[in-house]
Amino acid sequence: MMKKLAIATASFAVVLGLALPSFAEDCNLTYTRVACAGKEADSYKKCEGKPSCTQAKPAASKQECLDLAKKACDNDRTDITKYKGITAAFGAEKLVGGFNADGKADATGPNFCANDRPDMNKCQ
16 A cells, blocks of 8 residues: 555656746856956956856746846956946847947847946956
């Protein structure tokens, strides 16, 4: 009896797992950094030495992905990174950030980072 119950429980768990949709999609954030003069190696370290890379972050919704993209603009390395641009896609959908590649306001722009933020263009 215990063996049948265990098999039935395991079968139910498998069926339930297959029946439930996946609620999280990848939020693909593309980071593009502009280094302060002579600081390229340090600035690009998070992208394995390249000025740009994409990292997948789990997100339960498009809004969560938008929030992750906005938060990713934070630049706490103002002595190393002059400017950072972020673009995002939730699954296959490219998201609008409101800025162009240079960080200037553009209603249809894919970049989430403004170039006039207080944590950009410092190189302290």
